[in-house]
Amino acid sequence: MNAIASHFSYWATIALLVGGIFIVVARGNLFKKLIGLSIAQSSVYLLYIAPGKLIGGTAPIVAEGYATYANPLPHVLILTAIVVGVATLALGLAIVVRIREAYGTVEEDEILELDRAEGPERPRR
Amino acid sequence: MRSDLVLRVIAKLLIPFLLMFALYVQFHGDYGPGGGFQAGVIAAAAIVFYALIYGLAAARRLLSDRLAEALLAAGVALYAAVGLAGLALGGNYLDYFVLGGDPVSGQHRGIFWVEAGVGLTVAGAMLKLFYLFAARGREVER
């Protein structure tokens, strides 16, 4: 029982990561895949930050009267990771919009069929 | 959206406070949670809110595409310039302790300008992304 309580945060992180990757693999809609990818990215934030927490501590802003602080180094890494994540999401969404305009659909199997039917020529736009 | 009185009044009341809050978060990043990234996003969110209520054309009159692109580039240029200033004043690239009289005030100055650069770039990027996605649909429908 103690093992479950002390490691539950890791297992929830794994569940979120595996769930996100499942959405990427098992769903054919490109838009849904992008959502799944951003979920998988955000689960890793928990993986880094949860071990830095100390019960009884406080946020890593040094002030009078506090002795223990949470670990600031993962916070720095994850701040960068969040902003990079939204940057890649924006680029991915722009590509999906262009695919929709070129093929008329964002379902993966329909796009592959259109490519196979038309042959290896480029779509008009 | 344009004709709903309640939304327009609330937007007029909230948007100045949003922009003030963005500036607060930017400059108090040293003493509390905050800093460049959060402040840039909050400032962009204020302009996005304005665009949602008053229309994309009104928001573009307020802050044109060109200005958003200029902000995007200016932030990175400012950050790199702080690094070059460290180089010019005798230290290595991105050394802050040479920027002021004593090392601590130099660090203060360096951190201030660097966070300002980050805030400008993030605000410009988020705003430009919104403009691009919002304007695309309009032009396809025409």
Added chain:
Amino acid sequence: MEALIVNVLLAAMVLAIVGIAGQRNLFAAVVLASAYSFLMATVLVALDAVDVAMTEAAVGAGVSTVLLLGALHLVGGAEAKPLHRPWLPLALAAGVGTVLVYGTLGLPAFSDPEAPIHTHVVPRYLEEGPRETGVPNVVTAVLASYRGYDTLGETIVVFTAGAGVVALLRRRRREEKEPRR
């Protein structure tokens, strides 16, 4: 008590993920993703990561949702019914998850002060950081001063993303006068 709050919120997040995987209406999926980001921001506050929570709330729940909704308006529609039952991906996910769970049994317990993460360089940053930089917020000090190169790289990544989306979604003047197909 704090651990209980964190665990309950994490369980709610897992439920949101299950909802997104099963949901075929894309608008509902975007709303669930936004709710997931808000729950993530709350969990981060409970984990004392206040800077990260503010960034996740602003960027993850704010800007991400705006971009997803903007793209959804352009892409439209709902997800098509899947052709195959997802037995193989589910089995694969369960297998990978089990192996990862077995791997985490060797990791330190939640909130263990003797864990290596707390004893390596962090005491030095917490003691010397405010004294050397004059900034009480150690996260800002490390982000802007000690690890300034990384932040420069990150700012360049944001700039590149903006420039990339401009290149992909910009309309040239000539095309606006052509009739749509």
